[in-house]
Amino acid sequence: MTSRLKAFARFWYDFVVGDDWRVAVAVVAALALTYAVSTTAAPAWPILPAVVAILLPLSLWRVARRQSSNSATSQK
Amino acid sequence: MNSSALFITVFLACAVEAVEALTIVLAAGVGRDWRSAFIGVGCSLAVLALIVAALGPALTAIPLGALRVVVGGLLLIFGLQWLRKSILRASGLKAVHDEAATYRTQLAAAEAAPVERRGLVTDWYSFTLSFKGVLLEGLEVAFIALTFGANQRNIPLASLAAVCAVVVVALAGLAVRAPLSRVPENAMKFIVGVMLTSFGMFWGAEGAGARWPWADATLLVLVPVVTLFALALVAVLRRAGGGVRTGETIADGLGAS
Numbered sequence: 001m002t003s004r005l006k007a008f009a010r011f012w013y014d015f016v017v018g019d020d021w022r023v024a025v026a027v028v029a030a031l032a033l034t035y036a037v038s039t040t041a042a043p044a045w046p047i048l049p050a051v052v053a054i055l056l057p058l059s060l061w062r063v064a065r066r067q068s069s070n071s072a073t074s075q076k
Numbered sequence: 077m078n079s080s081a082l083f084i085t086v087f088l089a090c091a092v093e094a095v096e097a098l099t100i101v102l103a104a105g106v107g108r109d110w111r112s113a114f115i116g117v118g119c120s121l122a123v124l125a126l127i128v129a130a131l132g133p134a135l136t137a138i139p140l141g142a143l144r145v146v147v148g149g150l151l152l153i154f155g156l157q158w159l160r161k162s163i164l165r166a167s168g169l170k171a172v173h174d175e176a177a178t179y180r181t182q183l184a185a186a187e188a189a190p191v192e193r194r195g196l197v198t199d200w201y202s203f204t205l206s207f208k209g210v211l212l213e214g215l216e217v218a219f220i221a222l223t224f225g226a227n228q229r230n231i232p233l234a235s236l237a238a239v240c241a242v243v244v245v246a247l248a249g250l251a252v253r254a255p256l257s258r259v260p261e262n263a264m265k266f267i268v269g270v271m272l273t274s275f276g277m278f279w280g281a282e283g284a285g286a287r288w289p290w291a292d293a294t295l296l297v298l299v300p301v302v303t304l305f306a307l308a309l310v311a312v313l314r315r316a317g318g319g320v321r322t323g324e325t326i327a328d329g330l331g332a333s
Contacts, residue, residue, distance in 0.1 A: 015215070016150065018157040027152050031145060031284050038285030045286040048277040049298070052156070057309060059160050060169075064313060067169055 020062075026055050078292060081299075082228050083237045085271040089220045090241035092264045093213040098245055099179045099255040100209030107186030109199035116206030124214045128222060128235065135226035141283050147223040148280025154220070155272025159306055162266035167313035172262050179255040220272070227279055270306060274298040 017024045030051040037044040104113040135143065164170035182205070192200040217238055225234030248256055278288065278295055288294035 016153065018153065020157075020160070023156050023160075024153050027149050027156070027280075031149050031280055034281050034284040034286050035145075038287075043286070043289075044284070045281050045288050045294075047286070048152070048281045049301075052152075052273060052277060052302075053305065056156060056160065056163075056305075059156070060163060060309060060313060063160075063164060064169060064316065 020059050023055060023059055026051060078228055078295070079230065079233060081271065081275075081295070082224050082230060082233060085268060085275070086217075086221045086224055086234045086237035087241045088264050088271075089268045090217045090238040091245055091259075092261055092268065093217045094242050094245035095175065095256045095259050095261060096173075096178075097210045097213040098249045099175050100182055100213075101206045102249065102253075102255060103179055103182030103186050104202040104205040104209075107183045108189075108191075108202035108205075110202075112197050112199040112202035113206040115197055116203040117210050119203075120207045120210035120214060123211060124218050127215075128218050131222055132226070132231045135222055136229065136231065138226075140227075140229075141285075143283070144227060144279040145283025147227055148276050148278070148283050150276075151220075151223060151272050152276030152280055154216075155269055155274075155276045157269075158265055159269030159273055159302075162262060162269050163306055163309050163313065165262050166266065166310045169313060173265075175255040175259070175261065224275070227275075266306070270299060270302050274302050 030048055034044045034047045037047060101113055101117055104116070161170060165172045186201065186205065189201045194200045194203075197203045221234040221238045222231065225231035228234070245256065274295060278298060282288065290297070
C-alpha cells in the first residue's frame with residue numbers, strides 16, 4: 001500500500017515538476033513576486049519574462065555542464 | 077488570435093502525444109494481440125473522457141483570476157520543460173526522439189513476455205501496455221486541453237482540437253501500418269513548448285494581478301520573442317560544441333524525429 005502511494009506521489013511529482021525542480025520553485029516565486037509588485041504602482045508584467053530569460057539558459061547550462069563533465073570523466 | 081492559437085497548440089500537443097501512443101499500441105497489436113490492445117485503448121480513452129468530463133465543468137466554475145494564476149504557473153512549468161528538452165535535442169545535447177527505435181524496443185519486449193488471459197482480455201500484456209501508454213500520453217494532453225480551454229472559456233474548441241489530432245494520427249497510422257517516424261515530432265514539441273511558455277507567462281502574470289501593456293495583443297509579441305530566444309539558445313549551445321554535426325542547421329535538428 002505504502003509503495004503504491006509512493007509511486008502515485010512520484011508520478012504526480014514527475015508529471016507536474018519534471019526533472020528540474022528549480023524551474024518549478026522559480027516560477028512559483030516569480031508569480032508571488034508579480035502579485036506583490038502588482039499591489040504597488042510599479043509595472044509587474046516584466047517579472048515573468050525576465051525570470052524565463054534567466055531560468056531557461058541556466059537550466060540548459062546545468063545540463064550542458066553535466067554532460068561535459070561526464071564526457072571528460074569517461075575519457076579519462 | 078486566441079481561438080486559433082488555442083486550436084493549434086492543443087492540436088499539436090495532442091498530435092505529438094498521439095504519435096507516441098500509436099507506437100505503443102502498434103507494438104502491442106503487432107507483437108501480441110490486436111483485440112486486447114484495442115480493449116486497452118478503449119478503456120484508457122474512457123478514463124480520459126471521464127477525467128475531462130469531471131474536471132472541465134469544475135475548472136470553468138473557478139473565478140478566472142484564480143484559474144489563470146494556477147494554470148498559468150503550471151503551463152509555464154510544463155512549457156519550460158518541453159522547451160528545454162526541444163532545445164537540448166536541437167542542439168545535439170540530447171538524443172532526438174526516434175519513434176522507429178522506440179517501436180523496435182517495445183516490440184521486442186512485447187514478443188518476449190508470456191501470455192496471460194484475464195476475463196474478457198485474451199492477452200493481459202497487450203491490454204496493460206496499450207492502456208498505460210494511451211493513458212499516460214493522454215493525461216498530459218487532457219491537462220493542456222482542459223487548462224487552455226478553461227482559460228479561454230472554450231473547452232469545446234480545445235476538445236475538438238484534441239479529437240481532430242487523435243483522428244488524424246489514427247488514420248495516418250492505419251494507412252501506413254507502422255510508427256509515424258517521419259512526423260517532425262521534435263519541431264512540433266518545440267512549437268508547443270513556445271506556446272505553453274508564452275501563454276503560461278501571459279495568464280500567470282494576469283492572474284497574479286499584472287496588466288500587460290497591449291492587453292491580449294501582447295501574445296503577438298510574446299510568442300515570436302520566445303521563439304527567437306529559444307532558437308538563439310539552440311545556436312549558442314551548438315556553437316559551444318554541444319553535439320554539433322557538420323553542415324547541419326537548426327531546422328534540421330528541430331525537424332529530425
